Amino acid sequence: MKATMMHPGGTITLEERPDPTIRRPTDAVVTVTAAAVCGSDLWRYRGVTPVPDARPIGHEFVGVVEAVGEQVRTLHPGDFVVAPFRWSDNTCPECRYGVQPSCRNGGNYGAPDREGLPVDGGQGEAVRVPLADGTLIKVVEHDESHLPSLLALTDVMSTGWHAAVSARVGPGATAVVIGDGAVGLCAVLAASRMGAHRVIAMSRHEPRQRLARAFGATDIVAERGADGEAAIAELTGGLGPDSVLECVGSAQSMQTAFGIARPGGVIGFVGVPHEVELPAETIFGRNLTVAGGIAPAREYLPRLLDLVLDGEIEPGRVFDLELPLAEVGEAYRAMDERRAIKSLLRVPA
Amino acid sequence: MKATMMHPGGTITLEERPDPTIRRPTDAVVTVTAAAVCGSDLWRYRGVTPVPDARPIGHEFVGVVEAVGEQVRTLHPGDFVVAPFRWSDNTCPECRYGVQPSCRNGGNYGAPDREGLPVDGGQGEAVRVPLADGTLIKVVEHDESHLPSLLALTDVMSTGWHAAVSARVGPGATAVVIGDGAVGLCAVLAASRMGAHRVIAMSRHEPRQRLARAFGATDIVAERGADGEAAIAELTGGLGPDSVLECVGSAQSMQTAFGIARPGGVIGFVGVPHEVELPAETIFGRNLTVAGGIAPAREYLPRLLDLVLDGEIEPGRVFDLELPLAEVGEAYRAMDERRAIKSLLRVPA
Numbered sequence: 187m188k189a190t191m192m193h194p195g196g197t198i199t200l201e202e203r204p205d206p207t208i209r210r211p212t213d214a215v216v217t218v219t220a221a222a223v224c225g226s227d228l229w230r231y232r233g234v235t236p237v238p239d240a241r242p243i244g245h246e247f248v249g250v251v252e253a254v255g256e257q258v259r260t261l262h263p264g265d266f267v268v269a270p271f272r273w274s275d276n277t278c279p280e281c282r283y284g285v286q287p288s289c290r291n292g293g294n295y296g297a298p299d300r301e302g303l304p305v306d307g308g309q310g311e312a313v314r315v316p317l318a319d320g321t322l323i324k325v326v327e328h329d330e331s332h333l334p335s336l337l338a339l340t341d342v343m344s345t346g347w348h349a350a351v352s353a354r355v356g357p358g359a360t361a362v363v364i365g366d367g368a369v370g371l372c373a374v375l376a377a378s379r380m381g382a383h384r385v386i387a388m389s390r391h392e393p394r395q396r397l398a399r400a401f402g403a404t405d406i407v408a409e410r411g412a413d414g415e416a417a418i419a420e421l422t423g424g425l426g427p428d429s430v431l432e433c434v435g436s437a438q439s440m441q442t443a444f445g446i447a448r449p450g451g452v453i454g455f456v457g458v459p460h461e462v463e464l465p466a467e468t469i470f471g472r473n474l475t476v477a478g479g480i481a482p483a484r485e486y487l488p489r490l491l492d493l494v495l496d497g498e499i500e501p502g503r504v505f506d507l508e509l510p511l512a513e514v515g516e517a518y519r520a521m522d523e524r525r526a527i528k529s530l531l532r533v534p535a
Numbered sequence: 536m537k538a539t540m541m542h543p544g545g546t547i548t549l550e551e552r553p554d555p556t557i558r559r560p561t562d563a564v565v566t567v568t569a570a571a572v573c574g575s576d577l578w579r580y581r582g583v584t585p586v587p588d589a590r591p592i593g594h595e596f597v598g599v600v601e602a603v604g605e606q607v608r609t610l611h612p613g614d615f616v617v618a619p620f621r622w623s624d625n626t627c628p629e630c631r632y633g634v635q636p637s638c639r640n641g642g643n644y645g646a647p648d649r650e651g652l653p654v655d656g657g658q659g660e661a662v663r664v665p666l667a668d669g670t671l672i673k674v675v676e677h678d679e680s681h682l683p684s685l686l687a688l689t690d691v692m693s694t695g696w697h698a699a700v701s702a703r704v705g706p707g708a709t710a711v712v713i714g715d716g717a718v719g720l721c722a723v724l725a726a727s728r729m730g731a732h733r734v735i736a737m738s739r740h741e742p743r744q745r746l747a748r749a750f751g752a753t754d755i756v757a758e759r760g761a762d763g764e765a766a767i768a769e770l771t772g773g774l775g776p777d778s779v780l781e782c783v784g785s786a787q788s789m790q791t792a793f794g795i796a797r798p799g800g801v802i803g804f805v806g807v808p809h810e811v812e813l814p815a816e817t818i819f820g821r822n823l824t825v826a827g828g829i830a831p832a833r834e835y836l837p838r839l840l841d842l843v844l845d846g847e848i849e850p851g852r853v854f855d856l857e858l859p860l861a862e863v864g865e866a867y868r869a870m871d872e873r874r875a876i877k878s879l880l881r882v883p884a
């Protein structure tokens with residue numbers, strides 16, 4: 187099969203790789219229908235996150251079950267499935283608490299499993315998925331128009347949802363979303379869906395502002411830094427928002443989050459932190475709550491799937507570039523150069 | 536009147552001071568019946584928190600209303616009142632959100648108010664209380680045996696309660712309390728009262744262990760540092776507690792909190808942070824929640840007052856030393872030398 191490889195220094199290639207097969211009785215092999223490029227893939231592409239040696243890449247995909255191991259009970263060949271961005275058993279104590287990213291037996295796509303057997307990346311023609319029952323969500327019926335939104339559930343929509351859950355967005359709340367990438371836009375959608383009365387999106391880019399409004403943003407703040415904080419204060423009567431959804435992970439965005447949250451407010455952060463400092467004195471002095479982390483996509487997926495299939499949310503609108511797998515290099519480039527919010531790869535090439 | 540003064544370097548004196556009078560129409564003057572020494576007073580006594588110039592000290596007191604300003608509506612001379620450890624209007628947006636420590640018009644005892652008028656400290660014979668309607672809680676009926684518990688509500692019990700609220704302790708939860716001072720012991724009581732199935736108190740001191748058990752601790756861990764973390768892991772089946780109530784504020788205690796919380800768990804912290812670092816990567820990687828700060832005692836007081844008067848909680852047991860105001864120096868010394876958990880001062884001297 188063909189699959190995308192990430193090389194040291196961030197070079198992307200599409201290569202011939204061994205077809206995945208069932209290696210463990212709990213495995214499924216999935217033929218990929220569509221895959222996506224993640225903002226976190228770009229950290230490697232740009233050389234910010236080191237890539238020690240060449241490895242398969244991609245962790246956002248949907249597809250069709252081709253084969254299952256003998257212990258798999260909930261899936262059958264021919265099933266259309268959505269794969270959350272990590273695999274997990276969904277039965278260990280951590281999973282039962284809804285923290286599947288901390289699954290005792292789980293792992294990441296593109297890295298060896300705990301027995302040392304290779305697990306494919308998602309940006310390829312097929313993937314061996316370990317712990318298939320605990321990982322994959324079967325979609326009973328859908329039409330082609332749902333495909334981008336189903337793909338968005340694998341990561342960005344689940345992560346945006348996690349930002350809103352972590353920030354305890356509720357009916358009537360005022361929420362500010364920092365970050366206008368695909369996750370930030372999905373966080374706007376999540377906050378709106380959870381009943382926030384006011385959703386303020388911080389974005390400088392007109393196409394993203396437009397999508398934020400379509401996703402339910404009631405206000406846009408284009409300024410950053412101190413000017414951005416002043417604009418938020420102005421919009422919230424000097425008090426600050428109840429909930430801040432931090433979807434970047436940089437020192438500056440976190441500083442903004444702490445600068446704007448009202449006393450007693452909550453900061454939900456889902457951007458992978460890069461040299462971020464959390465100011466204990468500010469949290470203490472203003473009674474803030476800070477929560478967040480790697481989204482438990484597997485936990486949220488059943489509910490989000492219903493919302494997509496019922497036409498209640500359409501997170502697939504974050505994909506503004508669609509290419510065949512063969513053009514995966516351009517899919518990365520377009521996102522890197524901010525020509526695209528998010529790239530969808532049709533598979534096979 | 537006589538009142539306690541804190542001098543640079545941490546010297547304590549009992550001095551003659553002007554009797555407080557009504558200075559603003561929203562004031563009340565309270566004749567103090569009993570006052571307490573707070574762990575945070577000790578930071579100044581020990582020279583850890585600098586004292587730039589002599590000032591009245593004390594912020595935990597109960598007493599009888601002696602006079603009220605013309606705009607005071609809920610209080611009358613002769614009322615017995617409990618004073619939360621900060622004064623607040625209880626009507627501004629921050630107060631309405633239940634974050635009275637961030638009151639726009641509030642302040643601390645022992646420091647000038649916003650008009651520059653002096654406000655007395657609590658460890659004296661009388662106190663001018665600004666914004667009396669928003670601050671003081673009237674106790675309709677009580678007997679002498681309730682007095683220590685009513686005094687405990689002014690700060691330590693409210694703060695322990697805040698630790699449990701911040702750590703989202705709920706029925707069936709496993710909670711660990713770090714710190715066996717009066718606040719930590721009250722946090723044990725709060726966690727138990729909120730229905731925690733298991734309350735693990737970390738304490739090395741036998742009398743405090745005994746009180747922790749009386750307050751509902753199901754387990755005691757005497758070890759600290761890595762040994763303490765290992766003991767907690769052992770007690771919680773390797774998973775870690777749902778809730779950690781951090782009641783110290785030191786770098787070591789916070790490190791322990793992050794070392795033990797289960798994935799998806801919550802750390803509620805009420806110890807004033809001293810050179811504490813909050814590890815963003817750990818929070819992110821394990822989906823932790825960190826919340827806490829200065830307790831909104833005014834918010835919790837009505838409910839806690841009912842619990843005391845109904846005999847449901849007896850937080851006054853944290854007082855293991857009772858002295859007349861004239862012996863305030865010994866009240867500090869005994870706590871500083873850990874001969875007493877907490878000192879109660881009977882007023883007048």
